[in-house]
Amino acid sequence: MVIPRENLYINEALKMENLDVFIINYNIEMFSKRILNILLILNLTSFIISAPLSICDDCNYLSPQTPSPLDDATCPNFGGTNEPFIDYNVVLKTDATNFDSVVKNHFEILETCLQRGRHNVHELDFSSIKDNNNVIFDFSVKGMIAGYTTKFTKSFVENYLSKLDDVAIVNENKVIEDPFENEVVEHAPLVRRAKRPVDKMPNLDRIDQENFPLDLKYIYPDSAGAGVDVFVLDTGIFLDHEEFQGRQGKTKVEKTFCGNNLDDDGHGTMVASIVGGKTLGVASNANIIGVKITGKDCPLNTQNIINGITYVMQQKANNPGRKIVINLSATSSDFAVGEAASKAVEAGIHFVAGAGNSNQNACSFYPGKVETVTTVAATKITNPPNRQDWITDFSNYGKCVTLFAPGENVPIAGIGSPSEITSGSGTSLSTPHVSGAIALMLANSDLTPEQSKEELLKIATKDKIQGLDFRKTANLLLRVPSP
């Protein structure tokens, strides 16, 4: 028999010698709890703290377990002077109803207490900042995401900031070691599509047909991604390259979080050339918009990935009608990157991310782990006469992978000269195939991110990829929409 909880309480009480005292305490305790509930509903927690309630011995539950949002009466102690200040990325807990008030309260107190200037990173000219120590880098986008990067001591974060009700994530800003690890770029020049047989580009040839043999054609809708903006969050783009000249779609580097907007690394240029290069690209009429988040002298860190993502969200907020795809070929272990990506998708941005190149479970990396993000692993196409699709040796795998696209020996634009074409391998190169494919879809539709992902899965080539026995992954290979 199940004894109702209240009865059990009373039965136990009956065993006690001083029944009256117990019942009185019990009633006062219940009364106090009710008062507490009412106060919590009214958000009058300051009253609880100041009101002397000594009517019971164990009143711990009356003290809020976490501090309420930054108290504007007194500035918190930001930590001892001996402790180093470290950069943290903070994402606030907001929803549609409380966005403005959370942002206002939190930032006002930060600015007042820290005596630091707050700058909107999406409008900020970073070269104008002389002293990072005294800046709050605000990456909020109204109604979509609220957060910032600034310096705190570790003990302040652990003991105070991380416990605030309005803080969703506070993670140390870490440099991502070797963000494009294991990627190989060959410097043996290839010949351009216009001047050579298509059999030198099996990657494009493969993604428009189900079965081998390759038909030496790459067939796609005539609109070729026109009117769609693919933001390439990367190292910038070598705009003088012939792949980006004379296209219908425009190519530009619109924003940099890393000094000048030149691609001194080559990674962004090769990714952009697969998205929409004139001869090498999947969607040769799409607009390609570079956002530089890393470069030779600018190591990739969480902050810059978030800055890049939220920058694109701001563009979507400015013009909700824009059809926007984000291509992020880098991975991070920081949940904050996943949160930013998730919010971007909620804002209507189609988000395509690389699975990573470490032959591990893709679920270990953000933003690929985020369910609404389209996460791309890499295949290779074996040589004739026995052509097959295989998962590459380096590709990450597992249930967080949405689908595969070619990612080994892919022809790409180089930064050595305006005509340099080389080849490269990595999920960084399979990812832009999918970004281009989504641009092809969006040029002729108004699909939501959820719908474009569904459509990708629907039209994908099924069960052709070899080598998945020990790296269980959905056997789906990119197929671009038919004309």
Ligand SMILES: [Ca+2]
């Ligand atoms: Ca073909």
